[in-house]
Amino acid sequence: MAPTGVAPDRRPARQDEVLTDAALDFLAALHHRFTPRRDELLARRTARRAEIARTAALDFLPETAHIRDGDWRVAECPPALQDRRVEITGPTDRKMAVNALNSGAKVWLADFEDASAPTWQNVIEGQLNLTDAYERRLDFTDANSGKEYALRPAEELATVVARPRGWHLDERHLRDAGGTAVPGALVDFGLYFFRNARRLLDLGKGPYFYLPKTESHQEARLWNDVFVFAQDWCGIPQGTIRATVLIETITAAYEMEEILYELRDHASGLNAGRWDYLFSIVKNFRDAGERFVLPDRNAVTMTAPFMRAYTELLVRTCHKRGAHAIGGMAAFIPNRRDPEANAAALEKVRADKDREAHDGYDGSWVAHPDLVPVARAAFDAVLGDRPHQKDRLREDVDVRAGDLIAVDSLEARPTFEGLRNAVQVGIRYIEAWLRGSGAVAIFNLMEDAATAEISRSQLWQWIDAGVVLDTGEKATAELARRVAADELDALRAELGDAAFTAGRWQQAHDLLLQVALSEEYVDFLTLPAYERLEG
Template sequence: MIEVTGPLGERYEEVLSAEALDFLAELHRTFEPRRRELLALRAEREAALAAGGTLGFLPETAEIRADPSWRVAEPAPGLVDRRVEITGPTDAKMTINALNSGAKVWLADLEDANTPLWSNVVEGQLNLRDAIAGYLQYISPDGRRYRPRPDGELATIVVRPRGWHLTEKHILVDGERLAGALVDFGLYFFHCARAQLASGSGPYFYLPKLEGHLEARLWNDVFVLAQERLGIPRGTVRATVLIETFPAAFEMEEILYELREHSAGLNAGRWDYMFSVIKKFRTRGAEFLLPDRAAVTMTAPFLRAYTELLVRTCHRRGAHAIGGMAAFIPSRRDPAVNETAFAKVREDKTREANDGFDGSWVAHPDLVPLCREVFDAVLGDRPHQLDRSRDEVRVDAAALLDVAATPGQITEAGLRNNVSVGIQYLASWLRGSGAVAIFNLMEDAATAEISRSQVWQWLHHHVTLDTGVPVTRELVERIADEEIGRLGTDPAGYAEARALFMEVAVADEFVDFLTLPAYERMP
C-alpha cells in the first residue's frame, strides 16, 4: 500500500499520479533493504575510524584501478560542453533565471540548496515539468513576468536528488517512509525522461553524498530498473557524482566503473568535502583540526591532492571533471566588495581551468560571464579538455590525508562567523528556503554543516582561539546571543534555529547531518 500523507495543493495530482506512485513503490520495495545495509556500512566505517582506523585505497578493487581498458560512456547530448554550471533550488524564479543565465548546465538542486518542505518537494517537480514543456512562468510581486527565453540557449537540466540518508515522511509504502533520493529521482524520471529525450537532451542527475562504489552500484541498479520499466534505452540516464565525502575520494575510479554506462563524470564538491573530513575524524586529535573555514582554500595540500587526483581519474576514463562552487553573491551597494570577490573568483576558476577541469560551478547568474571567460581562454573552441590525461599526477593516500598541513588560524572571528551563519541559515531552512545569501555568500546545507561541525570539533578538542580564550559551551552560547542581537531583528524569531544549532554543534554526540533533526521539526 502507498499512502500520501502530505496536503494536496493545486496541481499536485499531476505529480502524484497513481502511476507515478506505483513506480515509487516498486523502487522502494526493490532497493530499500540495500539502502539500509549501505547506511549500516557507513556507521561501521565511522566506528572503525573513531577507534583509530584510517582511510586508504581498497585492495579488493585494485584490478579495476589497474585495468587501463575501460572507459565511461561518451558524453551525452547537452553534456558535451559543461564549461559553466549554475546551481540553485527549483522554485519558479530560480528555475527561469538559471535556464536563462547563459550557463551550459543548471544543477536543479533538490538537496543542499533546497529545504524538503512538502510544497518544495512537489512544486519543484511541477516547475521542472513546466520548464521542459515550455510554459513555466513567474510573476513577481510588482507584476513583472519571467519566462525561459524561447529563442535562446537554455541550460541543460541536471537534477540533484537528496542523499541516501534522507527520507520523505509524506509518502509511505507499506507504512515505511521512502528514501528522499528515490522520491526525487523517481518523480522526475517518471514525468520528464521521455520529454527530455524528445527535446534532444535526457534524464541527467547529480548524485550527492556517496561514500563509496557500492552506493554508486545501487544507483546504477536504480537506473537500470527505471529505464526498463519505462521502456527507455539502457544508458540513457547520465549521472555526475559529487566527490564530497572523504571516503569517496579513495574510490573515485571504482565509482566511475560502477556507473560507467551511465556516468557523466565527477565533481569536486569542496564544501561538503571539508565537512566530511571533520565528521569522519572528529574524535581524533590535532592531525585533523581545520582552521577557520575562510582560511581553507583549494590550495591547501589535502584539497590540492584531492582535485588533482579527481581530474586525472576522470580524464583517464573519458569522464568530465567539474570544479567547485563560486559562492560569492555580488553586492549592488558595495563595488569594493565586488572587486575583491571577483578577483578571488577569477583566480579560483583560472586554477581549475589550468588544472584540467572541464567546467565549474557558480551560484549566481552574474558570475556566469566571468567563469565562462576564464574557461573560454583555456578551452577555446574545444568543448572540454578530456585529452589532458594528467599522467604526471601522483597522489597517494598520505597526500589525501594530510589535513594537518593546512595553513591558518582558529580565531574568534571564525567562531563568530560559524555561529552566526549556522543560526541564520537554519532559521531560513526551517521557513522553507535552503539557499540563503549571508555576508555576500550563498550558503546552503553544506556550508552550514561546516559551520556547526567546526564549532563541535573546536569545542570537543578544547581549542584555544587567537585571543587566548578557550572554546567552551558557555562561550558558544554567549556568542550565539551576541550574534543574534547584531541582526537587528526580534531574537525570538531565531529561538528555534538557535536551539537546533546548539543541538548539532555542542552536544556530546555528533549528529550525522543537521538536516536530520531539522527535518523532524518541519511540518
C-alpha cells in the same frame, strides 16, 4: 502508497499531476526493491566510521586494485553534456528555474538537495516547475517590480541536471502500507525520471542527474541498479540516464575510479566541492587528534595541500576514464552598492576559475547569473572552441593515500572570529531552512545546507578537542552558548521584536547548539532539522 501527513490546507496545487497512480506504482517498486539495500549501506557507513575512529587512517582499497589498474572507460557522453564549462546551481522554485535556465550557463543543477528545504510544497512544486519548463509553460512575475519573466528560445536554455536528496534522508510524506517512509532520493529521482525521461528524449536531451553525498562504490552500484531498473520499467533504452557524482565525502575520494566503474554505462563525470568535503573530513576524523583539527572554514581554500591532492586526483581520474571533471562553487553574490568590495570579490572568483581551467577541469559551478560570464571567460581562454579538455590526462599527478588527509599541512589555526562566524552562519541558515528556504544569502554568499554542516561540525570538533583560539580563549560549550546568545540579541535588535518573533530564530539557535554541543555527534544536521520543518 499515498501521501501522508499533509494537512488539506497545505496540499500543493496540482499535486495530482505529479502523484498519478502510475507514478506512485513506480515509486513503490523502487522503494520495495532498493530501500533494504539502502538501509544496509547506511549501516556500512556507521561501521566504516568506527574503523576510521580506531585507525585515524584511510587508504585506497586493495580489493579493487584491478579496477584502478584496468583498461576501461565510461560511456560516450551525449551531445547535450559535451560542453559543461559553466554550471549554475540552485533550488527548483519557479523564479530560480527561469533565471537559471536563462542564465547563459551550459548546465543548471536543479537542486532538490542541499539548496532546497524539503517541505512537501517544495518537493511537489519543484517537479512541476521542471516539467513546465520542458513544456515551455514556465514563467513568473516579480512581486516587487511587476516585471514578467519567461523562458528564452530553447536553444539558449541551460541543460538540466537534477540533484535528488542523499540516501540518508527519508520522505515522511510518502510511506508504504507498513508505514515505512520512502527514501527522499528515490522520490526525487523517481518522480523526475518517470515524468520527464521520454519528454527529454523528444527534446534531444535526456534524464541527467547529480548524485550527492556518495560514500562508497557500493552506493554508486546501488544507483546504477536503480537506473537499470527504472529504464526497463519505463521502456527507456539502457544507458539513456547520465549521472555526475559529487565527490564530497572523504571516503569517496579514495574510490573515485571505482565509483566511475560501477556507473560506467551511465557516468558522465565527477565534481569537486568544498564545504561538504570538509564537513566529511571533520565528521570522520572529528576525534582523531590535533592533527585533524581544521582551522576556520574560510581559511581552507582549494589551494591547501590536501585539497590540491583531492582536486588534481579528480581531474586525472576523470580524464583517464573519459569522464568530465567539474570544479567547485563560486558562491559570491554581486553587491552593486559597494563597487570596491564587489570588484575584489569578482577578482577572487576569476582567479579561482582560472586555476580550475588551467588544472584541467572541464567546467565549474557558480551560484549567481552575474558570475556566469566570469567563469565562462576563464574556461573560454583555455578551451577555446573545444567542448572540454579530456585529452589532458594529468599523468604528472601522483597522489598518495596520506596526501588526502594531510590536514596538518595547514599553518592556519582556529580563531575566535571563525567560531563567531560559524555561529552566525549556522543560526541564519537554519532559521531560513526551517521556514522552507534552502538557498540563503548570508554575508554576500549564497549558502546551502553544506555551509551549516561544516559550521556546526567545526564547533563540535573545536570544543571536543579543547582548541585554544587566537584570543587565548579555549573553545568550550560555555563560549559557544555565550556567542550564540549575543548573536540572538543582535538579530533581535537588527530585525525588531515583531520580525524577530515572526521568524524561527530561537528554534534555529537551539538546534545549532543542540547539534554542536551534543556529546553524541549527529551525522546530518538535516535529520533533526527535518523533524522541526513545517509542511
